[in-house]
Amino acid sequence: xxxxxxxxxxxxxxxxxxxxxxxxxxxxxxxxxxxxxxxxxxxxxxxxxxxxxxxxxxxxxxxxxxxxxxxxxxxxxxxxxxxxxxxxxxxxxxxxxxxxxxxxxxxxxxxxxxxxxxxxx
Amino acid sequence: xxxxxxxxxxxxxxxxxxxxxxxxxxxxxxxxxxxxxxxxxxxxxxxxxxxxxxxxxxxxxxxxxxxxxxxxxxxxxxxxxxxxxxxxxxxxxxxxxxxxxxxxxxx
Numbered sequence: 532x533x534x535x536x537x538x539x540x541x542x543x544x545x546x547x548x549x550x551x552x553x554x555x556x557x558x559x560x561x562x563x564x565x566x567x568x569x570x571x572x573x574x575x576x577x578x579x580x581x582x583x584x585x586x587x588x589x590x591x592x593x594x595x596x597x598x599x600x601x602x603x604x605x606x607x608x609x610x611x612x613x614x615x616x617x618x619x620x621x622x623x624x625x626x627x628x629x630x631x632x633x634x635x636x637x638x639x640x641x642x643x644x645x646x647x648x649x650x651x652x
Numbered sequence: 653x654x655x656x657x658x659x660x661x662x663x664x665x666x667x668x669x670x671x672x673x674x675x676x677x678x679x680x681x682x683x684x685x686x687x688x689x690x691x692x693x694x695x696x697x698x699x700x701x702x703x704x705x706x707x708x709x710x711x712x713x714x715x716x717x718x719x720x721x722x723x724x725x726x727x728x729x730x731x732x733x734x735x736x737x738x739x740x741x742x743x744x745x746x747x748x749x750x751x752x753x754x755x756x757x758x759x
Contacts, residue, residue: 566748568696575750575751575752576688576696576739576741576750578741578747578748578749581746581748592746592747594747595747628695628696630695633698636701636702637684637686637743638686638698638702638743639686639696639698640698640707642695642697643695644695645695
């Protein structure tokens, strides 16, 4: 069975840092890209970043709203991916989701349960 | 950035109704369009990718169509479990972008 367990959400002060984690199981993790998506309270979905697989050199893409502040790492030996968030702003308050990307056709077909990040003093 | 505009933003419908949701992109997407369903407190669920390909396990009452910049999600006969918010997403270019969502409510 394909599963994702997300963790790491917390209350953090503005300009603080936080790392979110996802651990995947039930499939060949190393084959897939992983995306991060967030949803501010009462708002729609916002794609924030992508980590490609080893075959594509573990390269990343980010939305402008987080570029330079957020990074993504992955450890294929542990089937895990981390979202490292620095210099957090109140506007970063949201539920954060990691998601597996379908190969070749795109689309996020396996989602974590979400973890809540609150940025507030 | 590619802007994705969904309409309507909300729709009231009854069980058994046919519901159509539109999604317009600010530039052509080829086949790089997906649709998601989200229920309150839950992560989104992939319904359709590549404009019209049904994700495994999704009921056949859901269908996607369109080309270029104009796309449609249709639910042929709305069921109680279909009341939710629906999002389109383009995956042609970065940043990947979602539409603003369409909430399907019970009439």
